[in-house]
Amino acid sequence: MYSFTEENYLKTIYHLSQQKHPESVTTNAIAELLQTKAASVTDMLKKLSDKKLISYVKYQGVNLTEKGRKVAIGTVRKHRLWEVFLFDKLKFGWDEVHEVAEQLEHIQSDNLIEKLDAFLNYPTVDPHGDPIPRKDGTIKNQKLTPLVECKKNTQVVMSGVKEHSVSFLQHLNKMELSLGKKIKIHEVHEFDRSMVLMVDKGTKILVSNEVAKNILVSEV
Amino acid sequence: MYSFTEENYLKTIYHLSQQKHPESVTTNAIAELLQTKAASVTDMLKKLSDKKLISYVKYQGVNLTEKGRKVAIGTVRKHRLWEVFLFDKLKFGWDEVHEVAEQLEHIQSDNLIEKLDAFLNYPTVDPHGDPIPRKDGTIKNQKLTPLVECKKNTQVVMSGVKEHSVSFLQHLNKMELSLGKKIKIHEVHEFDRSMVLMVDKGTKILVSNEVAKNILVSEV
DNA sequence: GCCTATTTTTAGATAAGCCTAAAAATAGTT
């Protein structure tokens, strides 16, 4: 139905319109996320606009139409289901799944996605804790709290990450921090806002403020 | 490494050079299998030749080089592993797997294929009984016999198909004939060379000569 | 051995998606 490239543009516009608050998404922002040039983006915006997938006013940025949003969410759904497959079944690390899912998300077959969903037992979140859109396009967003906001002595469960970079995820691997771990905030250092955590009742570990800002937790 | 299109051309040339006997594969044959025009094929043959993937002499047809053969076999391996995944894990019918595997085979990740292979428990054949090339490029070809060559009262196991069309596979579904079934040749009608089979010691069924020619069996 | 039918290749175009360089529009500062 839609090309590899069109799906990527729509997905990118969707992600950008989620972040921050913006009324509309800018050409440069799209170019940066897609690692391409602004001129190429403008070209594609015209095409997507002709196909009624976005509303686009020259120099004013873009927004997804309902039609475009459906395509974008469909792509996100496929991406995250494949990530679950790679992580749960093929034993990829959570730092490795994204790259391969970027390719798999463009496979065209509704039947495939439905069967994959069933095979994975209808997962609700991907390996990074991000929600998987349902077939009907709805997304159940459980709101997670940045670890950094937790008070001393509270007990929480690691349930997501804000930052998705490979280097951050690998850093968490080294610290043996992964989704589902029970975390008790043992101490908060005033000086640099670093935190001492007790993970799964094991040894205490120290995480920087930078790391604590990017870990998302939920109540026990 | 190689584009979607290049992989498809190489795979097609590989399949054609397996079929029949031919010293070299013709432009028209490639065009027909790929559902494209001879002129387009000529263009691509030049490019593949420049990349040393095929040996190509104008008007004389093509052959894969060792390099090209490796790429082709790699693609066949990926295709067949994905077919096993779709059939065994996602419960696709054997008449449905090919189409989706045509897309999945082009996903680029050696790691993915190794992990998929392990997850599937290192299968040796795909859902149609075709051998899955090993990682090193070798193919273990167990030779199968067309059912039509079997004598009355012999007992065999259905282990492959010669014809891969969706309509043939669906016809076999209707007859409840699938790989692994034990078949006893109960009778062979001289008149039209049709055969009466006893399948898994159940009821007797009649298969036409056309069908019997396209079913491959091995010894019990 | 020639002549015709078929196959294959060449020539010239098209569409998608990308690029650079230049022009136009917008936004921020005074």
Added chain:
DNA sequence: AACTATTTTTAGGCTTATCTAAAAATAGGC
């Protein structure tokens, strides 16, 4: 309100993979 810096768009080109139509090479029948 004007000037400058930034953003965005336009213009013109490139590559990949495709096409049609015409030309060239090959193969088969006599």
